Amino acid sequence: MRETTYDPAHIEYVLRLGDNALILGQRLCEWSGHSALVEEDVAMANIALDYIGRARDLLTLACELDGGNQSEDDLAFKRDEEEFKNFLLCELPIGDFAWTIVRQVLLDTYHFHLYDQLQRSSDQKLATIAAKSIKESTSHLRHCSHWLTRLGDGTDESHRRVQDALNEQWRFTGELFAADAIDEFALAVGIGPDLSDLRERWHAQIASILHHATLTQPIDAPPVAGGRQGLHTEHMAGLLACMQSVQRAYPGLEW
Amino acid sequence: MATPSNVAIAELEEAFQQRIDREEKIEPKDWMPDAYRQNLIRQMSQHAHSEVVGQLPEGEWITRAPTLRRKAILLAKVQDEAGHGLYLYSATETLGVSREELTEQLLAGSAKYASIFNYPTLTWADVGAIGWLVDGAAIVNQISLCRTSYGPYARAMVRICKEESFHVRQGYEIMTVLARGSAEQRAMAQDALDRWWWPTLMMFGPHDTDSAHSGRSMRWKIKRQSNDELRQKFVDQSVAQAEFLGLAIPDKALKWNDTRNHFDFGEIDWDEFRAVLDGEGPCNHERMEARRKADEEARWIRGATLAYAEKERVRSSTGTES
Numbered sequence: 001m002r003e004t005t006y007d008p009a010h011i012e013y014v015l016r017l018g019d020n021a022l023i024l025g026q027r028l029c030e031w032s033g034h035s036a037l038v039e040e041d042v043a044m045a046n047i048a049l050d051y052i053g054r055a056r057d058l059l060t061l062a063c064e065l066d067g068g069n070q071s072e073d074d075l076a077f078k079r080d081e082e083e084f085k086n087f088l089l090c091e092l093p094i095g096d097f098a099w100t101i102v103r104q105v106l107l108d109t110y111h112f113h114l115y116d117q118l119q120r121s122s123d124q125k126l127a128t129i130a131a132k133s134i135k136e137s138t139s140h141l142r143h144c145s146h147w148l149t150r151l152g153d154g155t156d157e158s159h160r161r162v163q164d165a166l167n168e169q170w171r172f173t174g175e176l177f178a179a180d181a182i183d184e185f186a187l188a189v190g191i192g193p194d195l196s197d198l199r200e201r202w203h204a205q206i207a208s209i210l211h212h213a214t215l216t217q218p219i220d221a222p223p224v225a226g227g228r229q230g231l232h233t234e235h236m237a238g239l240l241a242c243m244q245s246v247q248r249a250y251p252g253l254e255w
Numbered sequence: 256m257a258t259p260s261n262v263a264i265a266e267l268e269e270a271f272q273q274r275i276d277r278e279e280k281i282e283p284k285d286w287m288p289d290a291y292r293q294n295l296i297r298q299m300s301q302h303a304h305s306e307v308v309g310q311l312p313e314g315e316w317i318t319r320a321p322t323l324r325r326k327a328i329l330l331a332k333v334q335d336e337a338g339h340g341l342y343l344y345s346a347t348e349t350l351g352v353s354r355e356e357l358t359e360q361l362l363a364g365s366a367k368y369a370s371i372f373n374y375p376t377l378t379w380a381d382v383g384a385i386g387w388l389v390d391g392a393a394i395v396n397q398i399s400l401c402r403t404s405y406g407p408y409a410r411a412m413v414r415i416c417k418e419e420s421f422h423v424r425q426g427y428e429i430m431t432v433l434a435r436g437s438a439e440q441r442a443m444a445q446d447a448l449d450r451w452w453w454p455t456l457m458m459f460g461p462h463d464t465d466s467a468h469s470g471r472s473m474r475w476k477i478k479r480q481s482n483d484e485l486r487q488k489f490v491d492q493s494v495a496q497a498e499f500l501g502l503a504i505p506d507k508a509l510k511w512n513d514t515r516n517h518f519d520f521g522e523i524d525w526d527e528f529r530a531v532l533d534g535e536g537p538c539n540h541e542r543m544e545a546r547r548k549a550d551e552e553a554r555w556i557r558g559a560t561l562a563y564a565e566k567e568r569v570r571s572s573t574g575t576e577s
């Protein structure tokens with residue numbers, strides 16, 4: 001049988017996508033039962049389910065590319081913090097409803113444009129995952145940008161809450177478009193999109209969403225980054241300790 | 256001597272009871288005795304609150320589920336419970352009471368929710384035990400309620416029952432894996448059964464002889480089977496399920512009775528039952544705190560929603576673009 005070997009950069013590219021979906025999905029799980037409106041318990045769980053499902057598809061693909069010796073659960077539950085390659089924005093705590101809605105708008109807009117492009121990826125399996133993800137991201141974005149409009153253009157208090165969250169999160173958005181060797185490889189072989197093009201699309205849409213929500217786009221500050229090198233915020237250790245607790249306490253068992 | 260209006264009411268009540276006896280469903284616009292309405296509001300809102308508060312104990316474990324598949328299943332299960340809460344709130348609203356009022360009653364402590372959700376989830380096996388036992392007990396009760404006399408309640412129950420069987424299956428599957436797993440996992444499963452068994456039996460409420468609302472509820476067919484009948488049904492079905500898992504139900508008095516054709520079982524600790532109902536169970540304070548926090552956030556969100564809707568209304572009436 002012929003062994004197909006994939007470039008480690010290809011595997012890393014898929015792994016990063018999987019980690020973003022997993023860590024954001026993990027955060028969204030925290031809303032269950034705690035949403036202000038029961039309708040939002042249902043809606044947030046929907047979004048979380050999409051992200052967890054996407055993470056499973058992507059991590060499984062990363063395992064396949066890597067020779068199939070590991071499973072999605074090995075990647076989720078057995079890696080150490082520095083091996084996770086998600087954007088820092090994904091791992092920040094859920095905050096209040098305003099905070100969560102702002103983050104979703106920033107990331108769902110990103111994912112909408114990213115997966116739109118990934119539908120044409122030279123990696124067929126990734127393109128298939130993208131075709132499913134784009135539908136999900138479209139509906140997440142519709143839901144969350146409606147909320148952003150209502151909160152931004154609602155009362156003084158709701159406006160202040162979303163504007164504060166936006167100001168606080170803005171410095172984490174630079175990382176979404178900071179291309180490194182992995183992204184350049186992905187672009188060169190047609191796996192992934194051009195991030196500067198993605199950045200333009202994202203900026204244009206975010207500007208229009210913020211305008212509609214009567215919010216002010218923050219001034220670009222020096223970006224905070226490091227997730228893709230495995231250098232995380234202080235919040236990541238707690239997230240992983242929680243997520244991996246059962247597997248770490250009882251290694252090697254079936255559940 | 257009866258005044259004319261008393262006579263009229265007595266006639267209406269009699270006609271109402273006849274409809275109930277003919278198994279006709281009562282619908283929101285139909286005349287109904289005020290006590291029937293109040294009884295339904297009490298029971299249905301308690302049921303709705305239970306679905307919503309019921310997200311909390313299992314919700315603790317979504318973030319800690321040991322595999323991604325289990326995480327997704329549990330997330331979907333807890334999401335269903337929120338959905339059940341919504342069906343039941345809207346069904347209760349057909350009786351002329353708003354969700355805000357119902358939530359206020361919950362936060363003020365005048366409306367209850369199922370006492371079972373005041374127990375803590377300590378290990379992953381608790382998620383299995385809750386699905387198997389707590390959802391299992393809920394189904395026994397809810398199947399019976401599919402035939403309740405109030406139309407919107409009965410229809411909500413039919414929808415809910417369809418989803419509940421998935422809840423029990425995922426719980427029992429977790430228990431099966433643990434029971435066939437390592438010694439630690441088996442111990443974890445047994446410990447969960449030990450802790451959840453008696454609180455689950457309490458879910459069916461006091462003995463029929465001590466149940467304040469039972470007689471009238473049965474006559475109005477709001478309840479179709481008594482607390483003790485339903486509890487017996489649950490015990491009977493659970494024994495074989497525990498046996499299949501190789502786990503021991505923590506009740507020395509549990510024994511098949513040939514004459515009754517049912518299992519005999521031990522007495523519930525009714526002091527514990529009352530304490531939990533009175534707000535002094537292990538997690539009552541935490542559950543209410545979580546709901547209060549959610550309600551505080553709901554206030555500013557609702558404020559924003561109303562303000563935005565008002566701005567939109569003004570904009571559309573003055574023709575300005577939004």
Ligand SMILES: [Fe+2]
Pocket residue numbers: 306335336339415419
């Ligand atoms: Fe339910």
Ligand SMILES: [Fe+2]
Pocket residue numbers: 336390393419422
């Ligand atoms: Fe359930």
